[in-house]
Amino acid sequence: MVFDRFGTAGVAEYQELSDGIASWYSTFILPFLSSDIDCQLVKVSSWATNPPPTVAFTSISAAGAVAEESHSANVAAVVRFVWTSDSSRKRKNKNFIAGLPLSAIDLNTLTPTYQDILFEAYAALVDSAPAWSAGNIWRWVVVSLIDNNSVRSEAFQRRSVGPVERPFIGIGQRRRRLPDW
Numbered sequence: 235m236v237f238d239r240f241g242t243a244g245v246a247e248y249q250e251l252s253d254g255i256a257s258w259y260s261t262f263i264l265p266f267l268s269s270d271i272d273c274q275l276v277k278v279s280s281w282a283t284n285p286p287p288t289v290a291f292t293s294i295s296a297a298g299a300v301a302e303e304s305h306s307a308n309v310a311a312v313v314r315f316v317w318t319s320d321s322s323r324k325r326k327n328k329n330f331i332a333g334l335p336l337s338a339i340d341l342n343t344l345t346p347t348y349q350d351i352l353f354e355a356y357a358a359l360v361d362s363a364p365a366w367s368a369g370n371i372w373r374w375v376v377v378s379l380i381d382n383n384s385v386r387s388e389a390f391q392r393r394s395v396g397p398v399e400r401p402f403i404g405i406g407q408r409r410r411r412l413p414d415w
Contacts, residue, residue, distance in 0.1 A: 245289070251366055254372075268300050268334065269300060271332070303336055304336070310332040376394045377391045
């Protein structure tokens with residue numbers, strides 16, 4: 235999740251965010267996914283209202299570059315994020331990356347090559363997000379909506395300082411289908 239730290243984002247800044255994420259995904263993630271997977275667009279939603287409306291999008295229309303079959307859509311790499319030290323016990327956020335080629339997983343374990351790829355990709359995301367708009371308004375944050383098994387009245391958020399260390403990037407199960415926009 236990317237957060238506007240000043241609350242000043244308008245149409246142009248949301249579009250810059252969408253373009254930045256599309257560029258990051260096309261450069262750091264898509265080349266390492268199976269050619270079975272294609273990405274059609276990046277959609278940015280504002281969480282200022284519920285339900286969150288789409289405020290920007292960027293067309294990509296590209297496929298993964300690894301000429302292998304992909305694992306099932308519910309099998310995904312899991313990248314967890316590091317919170318600041320004062321919030322480490324509340325950390326639950328993670329991203330799922332579906333479309334992994336068969337060679338990326340060995341005996342239910344993500345290969346070291348793919349751990350490296352994903353670590354570098356998410357480190358680049360955290361580092362580059364502030365530069366996507368003038369004024370460095372974007373920050374990669376982690377958010378918790380649950381506290382002691384209850385829904386919080388207000389989201390607890392902290393800036394992410396990057397992905398977890400490489401050995402902790404693993405495999406998980408997605409609980410929903412890939413979107414079909």
